[in-house]
Amino acid sequence: MKIVYHCFGGAHTSITCAAIHLNFLPHDRIPRFNEFKAVPFYDKMDKEDVGMPLYMGQDDLGYDIYVMGMSGGKDVVIPAIKSYLNASYVDAKDIIFINALVKLHPITSLGGVASRKYGLVSIGRPMTIWGIRLTYPVLLDLVLKVKEFLKENYADRK
Numbered sequence: 001m002k003i004v005y006h007c008f009g010g011a012h013t014s015i016t017c018a019a020i021h022l023n024f025l026p027h028d029r030i031p032r033f034n035e036f037k038a039v040p041f042y043d044k045m046d047k048e049d050v051g052m053p054l055y056m057g058q059d060d061l062g063y064d065i066y067v068m069g070m071s072g073g074k075d076v077v078i079p080a081i082k083s084y085l086n087a088s089y090v091d092a093k094d095i096i097f098i099n100a101l102v103k104l105h106p107i108t109s110l111g112g113v114a115s116r117k118y119g120l121v122s123i124g125r126p127m128t129i130w131g132i133r134l135t136y137p138v139l140l141d142l143v144l145k146v147k148e149f150l151k152e153n154y155a156d157r158k
Contacts, residue, residue, distance in 0.1 A: 001062075001063045001064070001094055001095075001096070001150070001154055002063070002064045002065075002066060002094060002095045002096070003021070003059075003063050003064070003065050003066065003095075003096050003098060003146070003150070004053055004066045004067070004068050004095060004096070004097050004098065005017040005018050005021070005065070005066070005067050005068075005098045005100045006067070006068045006069070006070050006074060006078075006097055006098070006099060006100060007067075007069060007070070007099075007100040007101045008069060008070070008071060008072070008101060008112075009045055009047070009050060009069040009071070009112060009116055010045040010049060010050060010054065010067050010068055010069025010070075011041070011042070011043050011044065011045035011069065011112060011115075011116055011128075012042070012043060012108055012112055012128050012132060013100040013101055013102075013104060013108070013132070013139060014067040014068065014069070014100040015039060015040075015041050015042050015043075015045075015056075015067055016036075016039070016042070016100070016132050016136070016139050017067075017098065017100040017139055017142060017143050018056040018057075018065050018066070018067045019039045019040075019042070019056070020139060020140055020143040021059055021065050021143050021146065021147065022056060022057045022059055022065055023060070024038075024039055024040075025039065027140060027144070030133050030136045030137075031133070031136070033126070033129050033133075036129045036132065036133075037125075037129075040056065041054060041056070041067070043112075043115050043116070043121070043124070043125045043128055043129075045069055045116070046116070047116065047117075049069065050069040050070065050071050051068070051069065051070065051071075051073075051077065052068070053066040053067070053068045054066060054067050054068065059147075061147075061150060061151065061155075063150060063154075067100075074097075074099070078097050081095070082095070096146075098142070098146055100139070100142070102138055102139070102142050103135045103138040103139075104131070104135065105131035105132075105134045105135050106131070107127050107128075107130055107131035107134070108127070108128050108130075108131030108132055108135070109131075110124075110127055110131075111123075111124040111125065111126070111127025111128035111129075111130070111131060112124065112128050114127065115127075115128060
């Protein structure tokens with residue numbers, strides 16, 4: 001089973017959700033700035049990487065966790081991937097896509113543009129972290145629901 005957290009650019013909310021899922025970030029409090037900086041790939045996805053799944057690790061249930069930026073194309077990309085898998089005789093039920101753009105603070109978007117599009121990392125990255133910290137409880141709730149769903153529905157399909 002493969003879980004793909006996706007967002008617009010694949011650099012912030014999807015990375016944060018995957019990091020929560022993999023226990024890189026805490027479940028009992030909002031992480032500090034330096035904890036986000038230690039997360040692999042946080043605010044490091046380039047636009048050339050959009051559309052390419054990035055492996056983040058294996059969770060405690062044995063599922064492979066990925067992140068993916070999809071720009072505005074999730075309505076095309078997800079069906080295309082599932083269609084390709086089915087055409088290749090791979091069960092598309094073995095991959096679950098989770099939209100990580102459940103709530104995005106505008107400061108995260110502005111920081112992401114500054115950091116990823118204009119290369120102003122020293123300004124943009126702290127802005128993204130500040131925005132993600134504000135919405136962290138929502139992202140944590142999403143991940144906890146995903147993990148519960150997996151335990152209840154896929155425990156026998158690792």
